[in-house]
Amino acid sequence: MTDTQTTTRGAVIDLARSQSAKFRPAPLTAVALTDAFWEPRIRINRETTLPFQLAECEATGRINNFRRASGKKDIPFEGIYFNDSDVYKMAEAMAYSLATNPDPKLDAALDAVIQEIADAQQPDGYLNTYFMFERESERYTNTKDMHEIYCAGHLIQAAVAHHRATGKTTLLDIAIRLADNLDAHFGPNGRIGACGHEEAEMALVELYRDTQEPRYLMLAQRMIEARGQKPGLLGGDEYHQDHRPVREQTALVGHAVRHLYLACGVADVVLENGSETYRAALETLWDNLTQKKMYVTGGAGARWEGEAFGDDYELPNERAYTETCAAIASVMWNWRMLNLTGEAKYADVLETALYNGVMSGLSLDGTHYFYQNPLADHGRHRREKWFGCACCPPNIARLLASLPNYFYSTDKAGGVWCHLYAAGAATLPLETGGSLTLNIETNYPWDGKVTIRVGEDSKTSHALHLRIPQWTDNATLLVDGVPDSLANELKPGSYVEVSVRSGTVIELDLPMRIERVESHPHVAGNRGRVALRRGPLVYCIEQIDFPANVHVWDVALPEDAELVTEFVPELLGGVVVLKGRAVATNSGHWNGALYAPYAPVSPKEFRFVPFTAIPYYAWANREAGPMQVWIPTV
């Protein structure tokens, strides 16, 4: 049995005892979102998506694979060899949901799944439904390709989430036995090894945080150190991030989700042991991501071949791979970096990836998914209910179920840090004791006005740090109706500190300009184009908003075109659109030619059309048609 006193109820990552953490994320359970943007998504996730995914895991044999392993069913293994992980990610999502919204029916459903998992575990703690019976002898023989340790990592994360959400140790006990099995094989008494698909590193650190058993932290460190050996244990290639030791890695390469999950695991280790070497490597990798390899949507992974990062500045739009899971991984990594360093730049990237690169992966009705999230399309890329390789759907589900976690952190001085904004309420346990209650009113992300009322539980003053996003300028702050004396410090990309106590009313205004953004000139496909951004949202144009005789790829923005905002409540669940006048250049006059003598279009030939841009996350929710984010300028 486990001492449940060492864990933080409702935590997603629990940094309560992490020596090098600057912040401690507020528990999931401390935050209630009541806003019009996130609350319905989280509710649909809970009410519709989780039951659907459970049914899908049954229908596709994913749960039957556990019944097969336990001998309850005499059937062949069904699906892909890493399908166990989808069940675990779903279970993790269910656990977060139980933390915020206790539900006996869901609790019982999850218990039933856990029972199937428990029954499938082997006497020595081993657990993977693929490597059973005739494949028993192959266990851990090909950790490069076969995702066994990856699946174990997802089980561990689900188990810790379940423990923190419900206090039950049923899944945690399984995870501990599996982790001990991993430790026996890959710990100090075993061999050097790791998984070709990173994931277990962060899971093992989280298990350490939950159990305080240092072997799990050491095992995570060993798995990180296993990469880049000569000769390589995991292919020795960039695809598996095995081309050089992690501490010497300077660029994001190979499979995007894998490298970003690895970065999460390394950040978790640094949060615990403060390694300057690994911290420096993470900062170098982060610079490479944000300066060379990240889409304006926060998406990552340019190449379809190998689901991989491309070269510096290789960011094709139509063929962007930008797996939903990679954007989620970026959110997870930036969250760890933010809590490690306290630097607002990580919150900026987290917010961009969350609102754009992640949310584009989910349909507005919450039931259809993108695996890839291109930034331009012919109109054929449509969301699907599920995938054979179903990593993304349950990954979105666990992110949404844990979303309240990403809004607040606390620090050792008794301060509170507010990273994201949404209407709702939070009662945040302070590290110096007591709590601070915040009631938030805002129309974010449609409007940057945020009113925060401090609740009655704070008789003494506390430092409240409010994030001033990089995308705003001329932010203003009133405290109890009075301009804040520190207002000259409202620097974009920073946090402003306000001293608050019970009853304090804060009025923060983060003006959301319509920004035209251009790319570094070496991003070939973005030359002569701008992206439109407002607040945290990136915009795009869709064919349905333009006349049928104007191909949306032919729409160009004059430099002086004035754009205005309009909130359209009945459109796409209620969105702010950008409106104005654009030019319809004419690809039709090419008459099928692919190349022609250069003849610049004269402004005299401009044909003006009404222009409407919608938030990128909301595309492909109406009829199919071409789309683009990067709009040509004329």
Next chain:
Amino acid sequence: MTDTQTTTRGAVIDLARSQSAKFRPAPLTAVALTDAFWEPRIRINRETTLPFQLAECEATGRINNFRRASGKKDIPFEGIYFNDSDVYKMAEAMAYSLATNPDPKLDAALDAVIQEIADAQQPDGYLNTYFMFERESERYTNTKDMHEIYCAGHLIQAAVAHHRATGKTTLLDIAIRLADNLDAHFGPNGRIGACGHEEAEMALVELYRDTQEPRYLMLAQRMIEARGQKPGLLGGDEYHQDHRPVREQTALVGHAVRHLYLACGVADVVLENGSETYRAALETLWDNLTQKKMYVTGGAGARWEGEAFGDDYELPNERAYTETCAAIASVMWNWRMLNLTGEAKYADVLETALYNGVMSGLSLDGTHYFYQNPLADHGRHRREKWFGCACCPPNIARLLASLPNYFYSTDKAGGVWCHLYAAGAATLPLETGGSLTLNIETNYPWDGKVTIRVGEDSKTSHALHLRIPQWTDNATLLVDGVPDSLANELKPGSYVEVSVRSGTVIELDLPMRIERVESHPHVAGNRGRVALRRGPLVYCIEQIDFPANVHVWDVALPEDAELVTEFVPELLGGVVVLKGRAVATNSGHWNGALYAPYAPVSPKEFRFVPFTAIPYYAWANREAGPMQVWIPTV
């Protein structure tokens, strides 16, 4: 034994009896090139490349695989399962070389290779060194993936070439027995089937042309009809061109070399049977290639994943796959279409692909190869001596060895059609009897002036049709010093007919302007950019020709920049460069940022730099450095 009377000595494709052919290509042996562009390349190919490739086929076990199959060596199969084809393509190249340049040593070397092939053939005619011994039972069990029929096709092409070059039937006899084996399995008494990698279709038609055995033509037709069955026999997917029947295919999809080889085979069948259905399908596919999917270099195949065609207008430059073999396949297909239809547009595409998309695949010293031919590069893409998957090197070798074949055709009316220009001489057998000798003087491709003197063998007049390339205008023609009365018909993209007899002197001038070419606006990466073309050549800019502090990706061409030509004899084997003044935009001031508020560069900030562009085919022959074809405009 075979009746050698039915074949045309020195033919590459022999259309002497092809009912639907408008033209008959002149035999390889009728044409001697003495120019400074092609002659050295063909000579290096003969003197250096072919011996090197033979040695490489020995060193890599490719020939040992035949010795293993015949029981001479008890060794494991070495290399990739389709490695036999590299030996066959090399043998085909050797045969063409023997046709133009008889060489007892090469002849003996080829005879020795043929003996190894003969000894490896099975009693039933089967021949594939991979499917021997323990793999015997797998023969023809997976024609989708295992390239057996593809390898057979290459053997057949080599055999026909060898027969026509030398009159020997040693290799042809092997090919006939193998074709009969294929016919037994996939002919009318066998099952419907074809190869996942097309190639055998055109080979079988060529064998039919050589032997007049109609079973081989019928087998080629059956293999074409095998595609697009429901359910698919070859995966049913676009990758294998099995998604729909060939006659219903409207777009080039899937593996680029495969679809282009398929188009060659279909064109060969149409040349024989005149099928209007297949001819229409070919024309639709050709329009798709040239209007939607062809690089300005004539290269084809946009995607690394699957070595495949992309969507319409999907033509990334840096990540262009543009396999050298795909450009060669385009030359082969356009050659068939030209001789089928007599339409100059096919010659235009053939010439573009040959001078640019194919020749970039070979280093100037003739010994290093590109597999991919990108149109922009960081400076890391360099040619290699050989590849594990070595399809391209022997493919270039057989194209170069057969190159004189592509210059002339004849027609049934006794006319001669001149498609390409290079200094040299040709004695062309006329279809109405007799011959026409042409002596060509020109500095093509550096200069469009072509002087043709008709030799003494033509006492009567003959129609000589001269190609006026699409890229020229204001072409002029003097016949015996007098402006041709039909000069108003010198329409770009057509043939002009001149009546010639012994002693006629023709002075054709095809002015080579420096052209700026732009792309259809939906080619995302080419927006706001131009390519430079002069005559048949596409140009590029390389870092080595610019100051070190000006990144070649930052060089932009002002709309009014004047460009001039200069022949530099000591540069890259002697090339015409394009010179002028360009603008160095500054990516350095981005200071690592990937995105920034849109701020157009003002012309006042322009920094001018000397500008030099070199022919694209000649890039990557000096020190490594960035390159680009599509140059931004300012």
